[in-house]
Amino acid sequence: MFSFFRKKPAATPAPAPEPAQVQAPTPTLPPATPPATPAPTAAPAAPASTPAPAQPAAGGLIGSALVQAMDIPVAPPVAPERQGWMTRLTAGLRKTGSNISQVFTGAQIDDALYEELETALLMADTGVKATEHLLEEVKRRVKASGATRPVQAKNILVDSLTQLLKPLEKPLVIGQFQPTVIMVAGVNGAGKTTSIGKLTKHLAGEGASVLLAAADTFRAAAREQLAIWADRNMVEIVSQAGGDPAAVSFDAVTAGRARGKDVVLVDTAGRLPTQLHLMEELRKIKRVVQKADATAPHEVLLVIDGNTGQNALAQVRAFDAALQLTGLIVTKLDGTAKGGVLAAIAQEKPVPVYFIGVGEQLEDLETFDAREFALALLS
Numbered sequence: 001m002f003s004f005f006r007k008k009p010a011a012t013p014a015p016a017p018e019p020a021q022v023q024a025p026t027p028t029l030p031p032a033t034p035p036a037t038p039a040p041t042a043a044p045a046a047p048a049s050t051p052a053p054a055q056p057a058a059g060g061l062i063g064s065a066l067v068q069a070m071d072i073p074v075a076p077p078v079a080p081e082r083q084g085w086m087t088r089l090t091a092g093l094r095k096t097g098s099n100i101s102q103v104f105t106g107a108q109i110d111d112a113l114y115e116e117l118e119t120a121l122l123m124a125d126t127g128v129k130a131t132e133h134l135l136e137e138v139k140r141r142v143k144a145s146g147a148t149r150p151v152q153a154k155n156i157l158v159d160s161l162t163q164l165l166k167p168l169e170k171p172l173v174i175g176q177f178q179p180t181v182i183m184v185a186g187v188n189g190a191g192k193t194t195s196i197g198k199l200t201k202h203l204a205g206e207g208a209s210v211l212l213a214a215a216d217t218f219r220a221a222a223r224e225q226l227a228i229w230a231d232r233n234m235v236e237i238v239s240q241a242g243g244d245p246a247a248v249s250f251d252a253v254t255a256g257r258a259r260g261k262d263v264v265l266v267d268t269a270g271r272l273p274t275q276l277h278l279m280e281e282l283r284k285i286k287r288v289v290q291k292a293d294a295t296a297p298h299e300v301l302l303v304i305d306g307n308t309g310q311n312a313l314a315q316v317r318a319f320d321a322a323l324q325l326t327g328l329i330v331t332k333l334d335g336t337a338k339g340g341v342l343a344a345i346a347q348e349k350p351v352p353v354y355f356i357g358v359g360e361q362l363e364d365l366e367t368f369d370a371r372e373f374a375l376a377l378l379s
């Protein structure tokens with residue numbers, strides 16, 4: 001089931017400065033879709049209601065008589081329409097998740113388990129701060145709940161990770177502006193064009209009219225790749241060999257407005273944050289897009305390759321400083337053992353994650369859901 005974006009209801013006041021151009025969503029587009037999954041019920045350990053850990057009673061109660069009822073979070077089931085995605089996500093995150101899950105295969109919760117957990121989280125590129133946070137949370141809640149079995153500690157980790165990642169959840173909203181201009185940036189090969197192609201397919205499939213801007217004017221292959229996605233989805237593309245990327249973006253936004261498009265997606269060339277002149281070029285694209293539409297770009301997305309681990313955090317910081325990011329797309333989580341980087345982002349630079357990618361297939365890019373991610377990682 002498609003659950004890529006939420007359409008702003010027509011009744012929602014649009015803060016566009018040119019009311020005449022802000023139109024109600026086209027009838028071909030679906031109404032606002034409810035969240036694909038129920039809001040995660042991040043059940044705190046609720047120590048208040050938890051009976052105190054059992055004290056050996058006088059008279060020598062043994063075995064199961066000592067077991068107390070414990071309040072351990074139990075994950076609610078995933079919505080049926082997300083089951084297929086969960087299967088792909090679980091498979092994609094296997095490399096990252098298996099090392100962490102391994103920690104909970106022993107017989108008891110002890111210092112050795114916590115040490116192993118710390119190492120596993122650090123190895124998954126969760127970062128020092130997020131690792132410390134998660135460790136403290138798990139220890140605190142294990143103690144408060146009286147949990148003794150590693151599987152209980154694992155459930156508590158799922159819940160703690162969900163809570164940490166929750167602020168990163170945000171749906172992509174279109175329909176508030178026409179067109180919604182989405183600028184996409186990132187380092188070389190992060191998966192920008194592929195992600196734009198997948199997004200285009202899904203948006204077009206839902207009846208949204210999309211215009212693509214090939215603002216990577218240097219690399220012929222990049223333009224061709226985008227043109228293939230445009231052809232496949234029968235959407236229009238503004239492209240120009242060797243031209244100025246800002247000029248192409250300006251033309252695309254102007255054309256998008258004139259033709260009443262719902263979405264304009266601007267694909268920019270890959271660059272490293274250390275290439276200052278190229279970062280300046282990105283700023284210029286953003287400024288020029290603003291000239292074509294004073295309210296645009298409405299979204300500035302950074303695509304990051306999940307394989308880059310902690311370096312992804314540096315990319316988020318650098319691109320955010322240059323462009324004021326509104327969201328992230330994290331790709332290639334399938335080929336990495338470093339998927340913990342999302343926790344590092346949540347802890348240190350919480351820019352919303354609109355989509356995550358776990359493969360090259362169309363259906364391998366989906367909306368980010370904190371609980372799904374935590375469950376898939378530790379399943």
Ligand SMILES: Nc1nc2c(ncn2[C@@H]2O[C@H](COP(=O)(O)OP(=O)(O)OP(=O)(O)O)[C@@H](O)[C@H]2O)c(=O)[nH]1
Nearest residue numbers: 188189190191192193194270331332357358359360
């Ligand atoms: N395994 C895997 N591969 C992916 C994913 N997303 C993209 N790719 C692959 O990554 C490679 C680079 O993707 P592109 O979309 O060309 O990357 P780009 O950021 O546009 O590249 P430049 O324009 O050169 O900066 C392609 O082979 C994609 O198929 C993903 O989630 N998982």
